[in-house]
Amino acid sequence: MNESENKKWIFIGMFAFVGIAFLAKLSVLQIFDPTYKQIANANAIRKLTQYPARGYILDRNGEVLVYNEVSYDLMVVPAELGAPLDTMALCGLADIDIADFRKNLQNIQDQVKARKLGKSTPSPVVKQMSKLEVATLEERMYEFPAFFLQPRILRRYPKPIAANILGYISEVDDKKLKEDPYYRPGDYIGNTGIEKSYEEVLRGKKGVKNIFVDNKGNPHGSYMNGQYDTASVAGQNLTSTLDILIQEYGEKLMAHKKGAIVAIEPESGEILAMVTAPSYDPNLLVGRGIRKNYGKLVMDHNLPLFNRAIMDGYPPGSTFKLLNAAIGLQLGVLTPATRYPCGGGFRVGGHVVGCHSHPGPPDLLFSIQTSCNSYYCAAFRDIVNHGRNTEEGYITWRKYITAFGLGTNFPDSDIPNVKSGLVPQTTFYDKWYGRGKWKPTTIISLGIGQGELKVNALQLANMTAALANGGWWITPHLGKKVDNESIRLFKRNETGINPEYIGIVKEGMQRVMTGGTGRGAQIPGVTSGGKTGTAQNPHGEDHSVFVCFAPADKPKIAVAVLVENAGFGATWAGPIASLMIEKYLFREVKRPDLEKRIMEGVLIKPDPASPTIKPSQL
């Protein structure tokens, strides 16, 4: 063997060296380093979220208030955007705004370029198009291979009512995404109203499907025969306490007016109707129109997006006298026989709280019937003075007032964003006048429901329900049943007033309807109790207030009506309450003239640019 022949071992040595180097590297890649297996799975297995259908919202009799319709998002896979795109044709087929489309598509491509978005990740270019809108496009989708239509759920409302009460759904925001791991970007969430408070019931449970995808993101069947998949669970239907009949009726009555109606079933605390006016068609805040319409509604000077039934509110006016009467009786300050003189007003120093002309001096029942201001100024003074000092007397009085739900936001209720209004604490007056430097006469306007007080229609309706019940109330609420399961979350609250005394106040309220300020609001065929009110408004015409319950012996409904800038309570608020009760109890109204006058009454200047509801649309 010569030297040259020995070189074969050098060659074979080289081959062996390379072979061993390969095996060593392979053993690292394949046996010792587990990360490649994970990356491979991340490459080829995609978790697809299965969106459940959102639950319907029904009225108390099972009529549908909110249902679902399939909508479509136009999705794009940026990696497949190759050939020049006929934007005009694509947009033309589904009536898509070309400028919007170009902007959104550019935005997606920029994100891909910045590597914030995967090239193969589908992203929505146009969101929430209705079935009708995509009908033509759908047939010709094959012409646009980088695009596809992704079905999604769209909320629909058979009747254009209760918009602010039902609320709407919209894409979840960043804050919520951080708080709650359930949500992923692009998910929809109940934003206001019932949609918000019953979000967890209505949304159901998302499912996950593991599928194989190729390098372009195309699906290729399920992973491990779906062994690791979870099914989505459809959302549950929510039966609300609303009665679609009087909800719709109330909205008609309140057309062209500003204000609110709340109707409660006293024995259950169930809200039968919650009307805020002006309102809008909830179908406007759905789908593609949401941005445009929301903008218009926000700009409307009549604030249609604002739920007036649960806002901070106004002074309750004379309706407040009912509570002062009840508290006076409970504390022994008043008896049914107590009389206070009324010479056309109540004098405090040089100041006079005026009163209208009525025969006097009135006793308790007559004071309610005629709504005597002097009587309640005097009664309030005596109630506060009943304590060892002004402060203690005031605190006792306030305790009873808040026990009726005034000054609270019903924290255990299912109505989101209820405002507390204002029943001032002693500290409020201490700050104003200095501690110990205020007396009942300083704050005498509280006796007749004016001054610093602020209440809303919900609180007034609840107060009326508490009176109708004889001194207790169930927290007012909007949810009745989840699927077939009744919701029993709402507690019974006691006012602490003896039912006997409440009975006397109710007697007074009946007299209001038969021979007092509420005569015009009498309901044919049923006895009722009510009270007028006028909330002083330093900015213009006073607000009209009326509270009422019926039937008087076994109340089925308690209503509070608040109409802004409508003057004396008996002119607008009274008849509206009366009609609402008639409609609820008898399911029809036999006073067409009154109905017509109310519905056609225009008390606001509508915003011509705003898509608020005209009565003809209801």
Place this chain on the structure above:
Amino acid sequence: MARRDTHIDWLMIVLYLFIVFFGWMNVYAASQMESNGEFFSLSTSYGRQLLWIGISLAAAFGIMFFNSYFFSAFAYPIYGLALLFLGGVLIVGQAVAGSKSWFVITESLKFQPSEFGKFATALVMAKFMGEKSFSFGGPGSTLFHFFDLPVKLSREGFFALALFFVPAALILLENDTGSTIAFAALFLVFYREGFTGLVLVYALLAVVLLISTVLVDKFIIIAVVLGIAALLALLLRRSRGLMALAILSGVVFSGYVYGTDYLINNVLQKHQRDRILVLVGKVKDPKGVEYNVNQSKIAIGSGGLVGKGYLEGTQTRYRFVPKQYTDFIFSAVGEEWGFLGASLLILAYIGLLSRIVLNAERQKSRFSRIYGYGVASILFAHITINIGMCIGLVPTIGIPLPMFSYGGSSLFSFTILIFTFIKLDSKRSAILS
């Protein structure tokens, strides 16, 4: 074919067939998504590859019936034709992926003259150096003395080198790194035939130093290079020539290291530079430059010890590795057949290479021996670069895995290359030249 003096080495054929059919199975796995229901459709990659296997086997069979003197007799005409093709492709060839190295006849029928060039050059080198009188440094071949060392290169040695460098220069002009390196591997044959191994050592050193300058500060490297050179000079002090050579080498390599910035930034093209930077981990860009290699490593790494099973590889099936059925086919093996399957393939290749070298050495004919070394050298370069690239040991260089990657002209060329040797080897007892 006279049976009496024919001794076919069936082991080489078995290894060849194993590689070809295992290769086809993996091409099928990597391209099965093209399937349109018809199994043997020529519209699919695996369908066309099967056709090419048939053609190649027919050619292999045909070669066995050739007169074994044919190759020796026609070495020069074949070489001339190859030069014609290599020159022609520079003029009329079409650029594929930046390299002007293909004659495109139809979309699916392309011909790369460098494949033919390797075969032709291996033949002509065997023919020329196969002359009994051939030697690189015979008597009277001394060119000059470097101190006490005679530097020898015979006339025929010079011609032998020229036979190699002319086609090498033409391939270099094609701007195809892969082809150039694969062709350059033929230089190993000169080493076997008596050319100094220093050239190979220096070439290896140049590559190692180039990569290490990317990793380590170059002044440290220069210090190490000069240190080693000084040490060698000290050890070799008995010969002034060797001493001077060590010192000169040290100085030249120091200059080379110092100039690598220029080399990397000005001589290498951007994609070549990026691939080196990715290999040594200086660039992290899994979605860009690194993408192909990364996906290949993911596929291989996810295969584990025994693999995911044939046609069960998710990365292969769903095409996450770009160019998988051509240059990155080894990743399909790694994923579906695991460490065991990949090792088996590597062993088959190493076995085939070693068998060729061992068989070459038993040839009575110098022509057959030299040709055998040529075949082994070319295969070795392809296998090292391709598998090394797939597992991240070598920068990305587009070069097929012999007999395994999808590609008809490549399979056909390697078949001719190998079966010519098998034929020559089968006549080893008959040929006396």
